[in-house]
Amino acid sequence: MSALPKEQDDSILQVQKSFLDGIYRIIHKPPKELVKTEDLSSNFVSLQDIQTAYAKFKQLFLIDNSTEFWDTDIKWFSLLESSSWLDIIRRCLKKAIEIIECLEAQNMSVLLLEENASDLCCLISSLVQVMMDPHCRTRVGFQSLVQKEWIMGGHCFLDRCNHLRQSDKEEVPVFLLFLDCVWQLVHQHPPAFEFTETYLTVLSDSLYIPIFSTFFFNSPHQKDTNMGRESQETQSKPLNLLTVWDWSVQFEPKAQMLLRNPLYVEKPKLDKGQRKGHQRQPSLPLTQSKSSPKRGFFREETDHLIKNLLGKRISKLINSSDELQDNFREFYDSWHSKPTDHHGLLLPHIEGPEIKVWAQRYLRWIPEAQILGGGTVATMSKLLEMMEEVQSLQEKIDERHHRQEALQAEAPSLLRNSVRLSSLFPFALLQRHSSKPVLPTSGWKALGDEEDLAKREDEFVDLGDV
Numbered sequence: 001m002s003a004l005p006k007e008q009d010d011s012i013l014q015v016q017k018s019f020l021d022g023i024y025r026i027i028h029k030p031p032k033e034l035v036k037t038e039d040l041s042s043n044f045v046s047l048q049d050i051q052t053a054y055a056k057f058k059q060l061f062l063i064d065n066s067t068e069f070w071d072t073d074i075k076w077f078s079l080l081e082s083s084s085w086l087d088i089i090r091r092c093l094k095k096a097i098e099i100i101e102c103l104e105a106q107n108m109s110v111l112l113l114e115e116n117a118s119d120l121c122c123l124i125s126s127l128v129q130v131m132m133d134p135h136c137r138t139r140v141g142f143q144s145l146v147q148k149e150w151i152m153g154g155h156c157f158l159d160r161c162n163h164l165r166q167s168d169k170e171e172v173p174v175f176l177l178f179l180d181c182v183w184q185l186v187h188q189h190p191p192a193f194e195f196t197e198t199y200l201t202v203l204s205d206s207l208y209i210p211i212f213s214t215f216f217f218n219s220p221h222q223k224d225t226n227m228g229r230e231s232q233e234t235q236s237k238p239l240n241l242l243t244v245w246d247w248s249v250q251f252e253p254k255a256q257m258l259l260r261n262p263l264y265v266e267k268p269k270l271d272k273g274q275r276k277g278h279q280r281q282p283s284l285p286l287t288q289s290k291s292s293p294k295r296g297f298f299r300e301e302t303d304h305l306i307k308n309l310l311g312k313r314i315s316k317l318i319n320s321s322d323e324l325q326d327n328f329r330e331f332y333d334s335w336h337s338k339p340t341d342h343h344g345l346l347l348p349h350i351e352g353p354e355i356k357v358w359a360q361r362y363l364r365w366i367p368e369a370q371i372l373g374g375g376t377v378a379t380m381s382k383l384l385e386m387m388e389e390v391q392s393l394q395e396k397i398d399e400r401h402h403r404q405e406a407l408q409a410e411a412p413s414l415l416r417n418s419v420r421l422s423s424l425f426p427f428a429l430l431q432r433h434s435s436k437p438v439l440p441t442s443g444w445k446a447l448g449d450e451e452d453l454a455k456r457e458d459e460f461v462d463l464g465d466v
Helices: 010-027 047-061 066-073 078-084 085-104 120-132 141-150 174-188 198-204 220-227 251-258 272-277 297-309 320-338 376-399 442-447
Strands: 035-041 108-113
Touching: 010 108, 010 141, 010 442, 047 078, 047 085, 078 085, 078 174, 078 198, 078 442, 085 108, 085 120, 085 174, 108 120, 120 141, 320 376
Parallel strands: 035 108
Antiparallel strands: none
């Protein structure tokens, strides 16, 4: 929800009061009888914080030559920490877990509030749904989530991505921050997602490709105005842009296989008998149910919220900060103490070393950062080899018992021979890389290695031969 104007006359205040009363009537549905207001404009990271942190963070990856790389390598971690980018990711994930704790453990509804409700509200709401709803962890579900919360939610992609280069002040990578947060979940819980980190990487790239209409406009209205129909005044033809979700525009079928996680297992579908008696179970025991509200609940709560919305800040409607922190820690520790259900609630680890740099996206163009024959691609390659071996044995068993031969799994052949691949595959295959100096200090420049990485020719490898 957007914040309400602070200075209005009595007639408009009455309209706002009726509006909020309607909100409470919609939200207030058993068993969630309490509403918590979360003001993201004052109790969370600001857009300025995100903009400043990312500006520092991206400087770590703008490397011109090998000498500059090794000069910054010795202080890389301190520079990374000073950027605060990973800390912002951690705070976003923590805020999403706090919201989930209110929904799951305290049986509350949560009202997210922001000045325009199209930046941080989109971010936190989307993260909560990715963690709570396994459908949002499929490709179709994730696409629907982005369309619903970001596109139709009115996120200003044109301004936030600064496509027209009109205002650097408005350029804030909020959607990229969301994808980075999702990557942390994908990295920590790979089997829970139908898509891969490569999917997230190419999606983040598509954010800045102006041939797609998906991430090019500030609102659906602006998109319809510019792409709807031919202008009668100028007789100019409407824009004809593509949708980013048609991956065949960018990739051949063989390359599209890299977007699908071969380790993902779909949730088994319930038969009619099981589905009839199935009810959603909370991830943790609910707190003792609160008594039903008395008559006049809506009016009293609306009056209270109006006073807070029109004041200088929004106070906590329920619980103190200490109580909220204790509830969060108990909820967080309790979930991580149990076996992970990849088709249920999914919480990330948010401790210091657990939040990592999205290497595939940010380090892929730096040859020195690549690990030839190593990294996650090597692990994935070995797992695929095991899957193929298991399937081969299954086919022999089926053939022996005169069963129908099982369909051969479409394991990406591109991932075989992992020794020849880089850890930053598929954006880097085989490339020459400089040897790390014994003393990676400023004295490294004295060796006279001023080779420009931009002039270095990459070794070409045909994907069909890999």
